[in-house]
Amino acid sequence: MAVSRCPCVLTPAGVGTSGDPGVLTPKARGALSEQLFEVMRTGATSWHSLIDAEPESRDDAHIALWALYELHYRGFDDVDDSLEWNPGAVAVRGGLERQFEAELRARRTPVDVPRSFADHFFSYVAGHDGASLASFIHREADLDQVLEVLRHRSIYHLKESDPVAWVVPRLPALTQAALMELQYDEYGRGNPNQLHAHLFAKGMEASGLRSGHGAYINDVPVEILEQNNAMSLFGLHRRVRGAALGHLAAFEVTSSLPSRQVSRGLTRVGLPTEISAYYDEHVEADAVHEQLAVRTICGSLLEQEPGLVDDVYFGAFTCLDLEDRYARRVLGEWAAA
Numbered sequence: 001m002a003v004s005r006c007p008c009v010l011t012p013a014g015v016g017t018s019g020d021p022g023v024l025t026p027k028a029r030g031a032l033s034e035q036l037f038e039v040m041r042t043g044a045t046s047w048h049s050l051i052d053a054e055p056e057s058r059d060d061a062h063i064a065l066w067a068l069y070e071l072h073y074r075g076f077d078d079v080d081d082s083l084e085w086n087p088g089a090v091a092v093r094g095g096l097e098r099q100f101e102a103e104l105r106a107r108r109t110p111v112d113v114p115r116s117f118a119d120h121f122f123s124y125v126a127g128h129d130g131a132s133l134a135s136f137i138h139r140e141a142d143l144d145q146v147l148e149v150l151r152h153r154s155i156y157h158l159k160e161s162d163p164v165a166w167v168v169p170r171l172p173a174l175t176q177a178a179l180m181e182l183q184y185d186e187y188g189r190g191n192p193n194q195l196h197a198h199l200f201a202k203g204m205e206a207s208g209l210r211s212g213h214g215a216y217i218n219d220v221p222v223e224i225l226e227q228n229n230a231m232s233l234f235g236l237h238r239r240v241r242g243a244a245l246g247h248l249a250a251f252e253v254t255s256s257l258p259s260r261q262v263s264r265g266l267t268r269v270g271l272p273t274e275i276s277a278y279y280d281e282h283v284e285a286d287a288v289h290e291q292l293a294v295r296t297i298c299g300s301l302l303e304q305e306p307g308l309v310d311d312v313y314f315g316a317f318t319c320l321d322l323e324d325r326y327a328r329r330v331l332g333e334w335a336a337a
């Protein structure tokens with residue numbers, strides 16, 4: 001007989017994890033996304049003109065792809081749920097994904113396959129010299145800049161770990177068990193109030209921000225859309241499961257110390273403890289998760305499927321590169337201002 005492990009009541013924190021009222025389709029960023037959202041909202045059958053249509057810009061492509069992925073998460077209030085597996089929607093998504101994946105693969109230099117995976121992976125991540133948004137938040141950012149970053153980050157943190165959850169049934173048993181150990185923490189260890197996405201939602205509300213899924217989607221730069229779309233791309237395609245876990249491992253390895261810096265920065269600009277608590281949780285948790293993700297999750301995957309090593313590094317590079325692109329974008333804009 002199933003026994004409930006959780007004695008607690010969920011503390012309301014907006015829609016991140018409770019009573020989700022959904023969200024409307026975002027603002028279009030070009031002709032392709034405009035036509036796509038119109039078709040999604042009205043249920044018109046003119047998908048054929050969208051398949052392999054050329055987007056006007058990266059913004060146009062990525063807001064379209066983000067919205068198509070969203071059909072697999074929480075959906076939209078103004079779109080029928082049945083569109084999730086509509087052949088036209090899947091075909092449009094496929095065209096955008098092929099273009100995006102080709103761009104991501106073209107950005108990186110493949111690494112020589114290491115003899116000892118874990119040590120090599122840690123030094124590979126450490127050797128990636130990217131811009132540090134966390135250290136700027138720690139020491140210099142003002143309140144408006146910090147709030148801007150929280151709005152941007154909310155697109156992912158309010159559905160934290162959901163893209164990785166798609167990967168679980170696609171893995172060998174040892175890797176599944178290790179990944180679920182990590183996911184168990186991410187999803188609150190049986191306590192909905194400790195769910196990381198819910199911690200972030202509570203922090204957003206305490207900071208005077210909205211906590212609805214995609215509430216700030218119209219405000220985010222394309223680099224944020226790319227980050228989110230890459231995670232969904234890796235999560236939803238079994239063929240790139242190695243990239244999904246490499247991305248996860250790089251994410252965890254680069255989380256603990258930056259989380260401490262961000263937490264201190266949030267406190268410095270006067271934001272409430274609810275939001276710094278989210279980052280504090282990651283200081284300790286991700287110090288453990290980085291070992292779990294690299295040594296046990298990726299390690300066990302590669303022992304059983306060594307041919308996936310290149311994709312593990314592809315996922316890791318993508319994680320580091322997209323974060324670097326986002327950091328350079330916001331730091332550059334603030335410097336220019």
Ligand SMILES: [Fe+2]
Binds near residue numbers: 160186196282
């Ligand atoms: Fe987390």
Ligand SMILES: [Fe+2]
Binds near residue numbers: 252285286289
């Ligand atoms: Fe984590």
